[in-house]
Amino acid sequence: MAPTENDIAIVGFAQTSPDRRTQLTEADLVLHATRAVIADTGLDKSEIGFTVSGSCDYLSGQAFSFVQNTDAYGMVPAINESHVEMDGAWALYEAYVRLLQGDIDVAMAVGVGKNSNSDPSTLYTIEFDPYYLTPLGTDTWSLAALQARALLDSGKATERDFADVVVRNRANAKSNPYAQIKGDYSADELLAADYVRNPLRRHDLPPTTDQAAAIILARGKRAYDFCERPAWITGIDHRIEAHLPTVRKDITTSVSTRLAAQGAGVGKGPIEVAEVHAPFSFQELIVAESLGLDASTEINPSGGALATHAVMVAGIIRMGEAANQIIKNGKNRTLAHSTSGPCLQQNLVCVMEGDQ
C-alpha cells in the first residue's frame, strides 16, 4: 500500500528476557528494552518525537516509580513524554493517537513490570471495587475462577478445553526465545493437578514475570526509514465494561472485545495470526469467540500470556509479536489483543496489515 501521512505503522519491537525474578530495577529493564529497539530500527533517540510508557507503582511498591524509569530515556534536552497506569498496549494506543496529530513522525511506546516484588494473590485486591470487593480480600484468581465456572456451567467449554489451550500455548512457546514456560505436556497430566481456585489449576493461571518491552511507531513514508515491511495499523479500538463483574449481563462472553473488534475492522478480511492476551487459559476461548475468529486463524504462535506474563507488558508484547508476523514472517493481516481489569473488563484490539 502507498501510505498516506495519516497511516501509522509498527516498525520495531524489542523485549527483555522474561525472568521469574530479576535483580534489575524497572528503570534498568526500560533501558535494556529501549536500547534494543533503537538499535533494531537504526534510529537516533533524538528522532523520537513522543515517548509513552505503561507501568504500575503497586507492582514494584514504589510511588512515582515511572518518574525514576524515565532516567532510561536520556531526557537532556527535555523530551515529550507521557505515562499510563495501564499495560504498554495502552501506551501504544496513546502514541498512535499522538502521531495522528501529524506534527511528529516517530513515537516510542514502552511497557515495564517488575512483578516479582509482590504477591499476585494479594496485590490485585486493591484493583477492584473498594466498597464491595476489596474488604473481602477478593483476589484476581478467584474472580477469574468465578468466570471460568460460569463458562463451564454454560456448556460452552470443558476443563479439558482449558487444558488444551495450555498444551497448545506451551508447545508454541518452544519456538519463542522470549517464553518463560514452554514444553510438551498432555492434557491428561495437567488435569491431574489440584485446583488453586476451582475450576482453575496452576497451569490455567499466568506465570509471574519481570520484563519490559518497547515498540517504535512511525507515520507515513518515514516508516520505511526504519523497516522494509512496516506493520500498518489499519484499525485500533478499545472498549470498557462495568468495573463490577456482577452487574455485567453475561461473563461467559466479552461484549467489549466484540465491539472493539468491530471498531478495529477485524471482520473486513481474514486474520492469519492473532496474538491474544488471555492471562487465564479459558479467557482465550472467550476472547477468540468474541473476536469472531475461526479455525483459519492461528492463535498465539508465541505461546501467549500463559508462557510469559509480566503485568503491564504482556499486552504490548502481543502488539510486537503480531507486528513481527508482518515485519519478519511474511504474513499480511494480523491481530493483537490486550485486556485489563477484572474478568476481561477492558479490551483493546489492533489490526495490522503489510504491503502486498
Next chain:
Amino acid sequence: MADTVQEFVFNLTFPFTRTLGSTLSTFSSALAQGQIIGVRTGGRVIAPPLEYDPDSAADSGTDWVRVGPKGTVSTWTWVPEPTNLHPLDHAFGFAFITLDGADTPMLHVVDAGSESAMAAGMRVEASFKAPADCVGRIDDIIAFVPAADPSPSEGAGEPFAAPEENDITEMDAYCDLTYVDNASPTTTMWAKALMEGRIIGQKCPQCERTIVGPRGMCSVCAIELDESHVIDVPDRGVVSNFTIVTPVQYHGQTETEPFVRCSILLDGANAVIAQQEILGITASEVRVGMHVECVWAPANERSVQDIDNRSRGSGGDAIIGWRLTGEPDEPAENYLNRMM
C-alpha cells in the same frame, strides 16, 4: 559482603477513610442494622446498589428495595488456602449470589465447609456479625452459609424506607501489602562502597559526566553503565540547594522541629546527591555555596541496612552528615538552576 542487604521486605499500608456518597451511605446504614438493600433502576433491582445504572449511566435514584437475606448461587469458586486479606482463616468459597428480590448478583464469601457442597443453584443465607460489631461495611456479613430453609426470604422485594439522614457516611478502607525487593547490582555497589567509607560515581564514556550515586545508566545519554565505569569521588563538595522542612506529624514521622535537607555537588561530580543533613549549624544558617565534607560513622558502626533500590544516593547509617570545612563560600550563582 554480610553487611550489604540482598533483599528488602517492606509493607505499604494505606489507612484511608472513604466517604460513601448518598447511595452507599444508605446501603451501609441499612447493612449495619442487618438489612441488605438494592436499588430499582432501569427495570431491574441492582444489589448491592450502585449510584448509577451501569447500562445507561443514569442516576439510579432512591427506589430502595429489601433483598435477601437468602439468595441463590449462580457461579462459585473455592479458596483452599486463604491469604491474610481473606475474611476467613479456613477454606471457603467465593460466589455470585443473587439475593431474593434482586436481579443482579453480589459477590460474597460462602462458608460451606467443603468444596463438594458448592454448586450453582444452592440456597444460602447471610450470617451477620454481632450487631455491636457491625460498621456498615460489606464484611459485616461474615459469610453466606447453606440455608437451613430454602424457602423465599420474608419481605424480599418490598420497598425499603431510608431514613432522612444516614448513620454511616464513611468507611475505613485499608490496604496492607508486603513487598520483597532485591538489591540491584548498582545498589549493591553503592552500599558496599559506603561500608568502606568511599563515595562512588559512574562516569559516562560518552558525555563524560560523573553521576553520584550511581544509577547503572547515564540518564543523559541513555546508555548502560557498569562496574567498569565506577570512579571514586571526593567526600567533599558544595551545597547546591536546600530546603527547610517543617515536619507534619504523619504516621512514622520522628522529627518534631524544622530541619534542613541539602543537595551537595561533590568535587568533580556532575550530579548532586540529595537529601543530605548538615551538622553543627541551625537550619536558618544553611547557604548555597557552602563547602562541606562528609562525617562518616566509625567503620564498626556503619550500616547500610536501609539502603534499597528506592533510596539510592542516600548514605544510610554509614554517613552521619556533612560539616562545614571553613573555606569561604563559592558564589551561589554558580550552583543555582542546576538540573541534576
